[in-house]
Amino acid sequence: MRSIKDQEEYTKIVERYADMIFRIAYQNLFHTSDAQDVVQDVFLKLLRCENPCFQDEEHLKAWLIRVTVNQCLDYRRSFFRRHTVPFGDLEIPYEPKEQAVMEELYELPSDYRNILYLYYYEEYTIKEIAEILGKKQNTVNSKLTRGRRRLKKLMEVKHGELL
Amino acid sequence: MENCYKSALEKIKLDQSEKDKAKELFFSDQETGRKSGRKKYCMLKPAAVFAAMAALILAANALRGYFGSEVLDAGESGEFVITAYAQELTKTGQVYTKQLEAGSGGMAGNSEEISFAFWFPLECRGKNIDTVTYTIQNGAFQITAPAGRSPVVAGEEPDVPIEASSSFLLAGDQNETRQYRSFTVDYKKQSNAETSIEVVDASARWEPEKRRQYQAFGFEFSDQKNVELEKEVCDFLTKDLGISCTVTFLDGTTKTKEIAVSNKIVMMSQIHDLPEEEDFGIVVRCFSLQ
Numbered sequence: 413m414r415s416i417k418d419q420e421e422y423t424k425i426v427e428r429y430a431d432m433i434f435r436i437a438y439q440n441l442f443h444t445s446d447a448q449d450v451v452q453d454v455f456l457k458l459l460r461c462e463n464p465c466f467q468d469e470e471h472l473k474a475w476l477i478r479v480t481v482n483q484c485l486d487y488r489r490s491f492f493r494r495h496t497v498p499f500g501d502l503e504i505p506y507e508p509k510e511q512a513v514m515e516e517l518y519e520l521p522s523d524y525r526n527i528l529y530l531y532y533y534e535e536y537t538i539k540e541i542a543e544i545l546g547k548k549q550n551t552v553n554s555k556l557t558r559g560r561r562r563l564k565k566l567m568e569v570k571h572g573e574l575l
Numbered sequence: 576m577e578n579c580y581k582s583a584l585e586k587i588k589l590d591q592s593e594k595d596k597a598k599e600l601f602f603s604d605q606e607t608g609r610k611s612g613r614k615k616y617c618m619l620k621p622a623a624v625f626a627a628m629a630a631l632i633l634a635a636n637a638l639r640g641y642f643g644s645e646v647l648d649a650g651e652s653g654e655f656v657i658t659a660y661a662q663e664l665t666k667t668g669q670v671y672t673k674q675l676e677a678g679s680g681g682m683a684g685n686s687e688e689i690s691f692a693f694w695f696p697l698e699c700r701g702k703n704i705d706t707v708t709y710t711i712q713n714g715a716f717q718i719t720a721p722a723g724r725s726p727v728v729a730g731e732e733p734d735v736p737i738e739a740s741s742s743f744l745l746a747g748d749q750n751e752t753r754q755y756r757s758f759t760v761d762y763k764k765q766s767n768a769e770t771s772i773e774v775v776d777a778s779a780r781w782e783p784e785k786r787r788q789y790q791a792f793g794f795e796f797s798d799q800k801n802v803e804l805e806k807e808v809c810d811f812l813t814k815d816l817g818i819s820c821t822v823t824f825l826d827g828t829t830k831t832k833e834i835a836v837s838n839k840i841v842m843m844s845q846i847h848d849l850p851e852e853e854d855f856g857i858v859v860r861c862f863s864l865q
Contacts, residue, residue: 419601426597434589448593455597510583533584 426455429473432534433480439529440484440522450483457483474544477534481526481545516563524559531556655701655822657832659862664697664834669861671839683739686793688786690739690777691812692717693860697834698765703825707765710757712817714776719752726766730758739775762822774816774836802840802856809838809858833865 433454437447457479466472506514517525523545530536530544538556542549656663659670682691695716699707706728709716715733718725733756754775766772778786794808813836821831839861844854 422601423598426594430589430594430597431587434593435584435587438587439584448589451589451593452597452600455600459600504586506583506586507579509579510586513579513583528580529584533581 422459425458425472429476430455432473433476435533436477436480436526436529437484439517439525440481441487442518446487450480450487453483454479474540477530477544478546484522513563520559520562524555524562527552527555528559528563653703653824653828653830655699655704655830655832657697657699657820657834657862657864659696659698664862664864666864669837669839669863671841671859671861684778686795687790688778689789689794689808689812690737690775690779692739692773692775695772695774697820697862699762699820699822701822704762704822705825706759706823707762708757708759708821708823710817710819710821711774712815714774714816715754715756716758717752717754717773717775718758718770719750719773720767720770722751724767724769725751725753726760726764726770727753727755727758728761730755732756735780737775737777737780739773739777774818776812776816802858806838806840806858809860813838813860835863835865837861837863 430451433451434447437450438444441447441450454476458476466475517528520528526545527541530541531538536544538549538552541547541556542552545552658664662670664670682689684690695709697709708729715737717737717739718727720726730753733754736754760766778789781789789808789811792804792808792811794804816836818834818836819831820834821829823829837860838858840856841859842854843857
């Protein structure tokens with residue numbers, strides 16, 4: 413068991429997972445400032461976690477992912493959230509193919525993006541993704557398939573490329 | 576393509592300054608958070624300025640059809656109508672804001688203090704109208720436009736500027752943001768594609784009694800799932816803005832109409848294409864005549 417009991421431990425967690433949280437938040441909100449706020453909110457929740465004990469590193473990571481996704485949902489639910497802008501407010505020097513992928517991702521529903529991200533980037537299994545997101549495996553599987561198909565279709569239609 | 580996907584995502588990284596800020600939470604939360612609950616402010620960051628400009632352009636483009644320089648005449652001479660999104664405001668018919676993705680509004684604060692801004696998508700139509708003047712009793716109009724290209728021909732500024740959530744967002748090197756208690760525009764140039772007109776207010780300038788009334792809601796920004804409570808808060812914020820619209824006709828006569836702002840819960844799917852499982856209720860601003 414591990415807990416967030418001292419500054420050194422907490423600082424290591426921030427260094428290790430801040431980019432991951434930001435990456436998930438940005439994919440959900442496509443707004444740099446909002447995604448940055450989500451990062452702060454998630455770490456605040458970690459500090460305030462009533463029972464901050466994690467079985468292992470994977471448990472902590474899964475918790476952070478789940479809280480990030482939920483936090484993003486809260487942001488999206490608020491009408492009075494800040495102005496949002498479409499993909500492009502983060503100034504990243506993408507290669508053309510990378511740019512194309514990001515533009516297509518922007519057109520997917522957020523839950524598809526999250527599942528694709530956890531599967532392809534974080535390399536979780538479908539079972540693990542289902543546990544992290546609190547969804548049924550069948551749901552994750554079908555959304556992964558559909559997301560992959562939609563991305564592939566979008567790429568075929570717009571860029572003549574295959575995923 | 577999978578490699579492109581990974582490499583594209585790999586490039587999304589958090590600024591070191593933001594990481595440092597997250598690290599500092601350890602101390603700030605120990606000092607204040609665990610005792611009294613963190614006061615969350617959602618005020619905007621400098622990084623959002625450029626994004627905001629893009630949002631402004633996007634919103635403006637989306638509204639170009641309603642705010643173009645070619646304003647259609649309507650009604651008899653001496654009469655006028657007020658429209659939002661090309662729909663006429665009436666006493667019974669509410670027109671609600673639809674620009675949720677850009678330019679829709681912003682709110683910042685916590686359970687004790689609050690500031691807000693929301694899009695003001697109105698224009699007047701009528702015959703023989705020279706100018707249109709909007710006045711607000713509580714709060715201010717906040718108008719952002721490229722320097723020198725604001726549609727405002729005359730205006731009265733508030734005694735003290737109101738610090739509202741989006742004033743910073745919409746500021747930029749090329750844009751100017753000004754606040755008005757009342758402002759006048761030419762009928763034929765009521766707005767333009769580059770201009771943002773918002774209504775703003777902040778609890779910092781309220782009387783103590785009104786602040787206490789707001790605090791009684793116990794509204795926490797971190798828990799915005801309670802859409803009914805959010806609507807109650809919004810109703811409180813917009814109930815006494817006291818907005819009026821006065822048109823001056825070419826013969827010098829004037830006519831005034833009072834504008835009511837209310838709030839309504841709608842399902843997101845009514846406005847956006849959304850998967851059924853993701854649908855949720857949101858609070859939107861409604862405009863009507865008093």
